[in-house]
Amino acid sequence: DALQVAQDYASLDKPGQRVVKVVIADQKTRVKEEKKQKRSKKYEETEFTGEETGRVIPLYYTPPAAGYASPVFGEDFEYIEVGGDVPAHADFAVTIDGDSMEPYIMNGSTVYVNRDPLQNADVGIFFFDGDMLCKQYYRDEWGNVWLLSLNRARADADKFIEEDSGLTLVCYGRVILPHPLRLA
Numbered sequence: 786d787a788l789q790v791a792q793d794y795a796s797l798d799k800p801g802q803r804v805v806k807v808v809i810a811d812q813k814t815r816v817k818e819e820k821k822q823k824r825s826k827k828y829e830e831t832e833f834t835g836e837e838t839g840r841v842i843p844l845y846y847t848p849p850a851a852g853y854a855s856p857v858f859g860e861d862f863e864y865i866e867v868g869g870d871v872p873a874h875a876d877f878a879v880t881i882d883g884d885s886m887e888p889y890i891m892n893g894s895t896v897y898v899n900r901d902p903l904q905n906a907d908v909g910i911f912f913f914d915g916d917m918l919c920k921q922y923y924r925d926e927w928g929n930v931w932l933l934s935l936n937r938a939r940a941d942a943d944k945f946i947e948e949d950s951g952l953t954l955v956c957y958g959r960v961i962l963p964h965p966l967r968l969a
């Protein structure tokens with residue numbers, strides 16, 4: 786069909802080709818608006834009913850450690866379908882390995898993460914010094930960063946990164962928790 790349309794278009798004179806271009810532009814706008822309205826309607830329904838169908842997010846197999854070293858995020862994920870029990874603004878999910886974030890995040894639990902900017906006391910998923918970590922974030926006024934365990938019995942798993950250390954720290958996202966936490 787596309788080949789025939791292209792051949793028909795090529796056989797038209799300039800005014801005919803302009804009309805086709807106008808029709809195509811108009812139809813592209815219509816389709817784009819319809820998709821936007823469907824997304825908006827689906828979002829509104831989700832917000833009011835708490836139900837959502839057909840939404841998928843990646844679930845990463847390589848767990849961020851909550852106290853133990855883990856390998857780096859790779860292409861090791863699967864898409865999972867999520868429903869209304871998953872926050873609408875979740876971008877991906879990870880399974881936690883370790884107990885340093887208990888009792889707020891249990892060993893083996895799945896957390897949902899978005900890409901919102903971190904604020905002090907937020908929990909995030911980080912890559913630091915070759916490891917993936919789930920930790921509470923704190924940055925002081927001098928630019929030093931602490932990645933803290935919520936389970937203070939596991940303070941040995943805390944990480945401190947001096948502002949001028951030259952070490953690489955990457956934040957993959959903010960863990961979505963039901964309520965804000967105090968700094969550990």
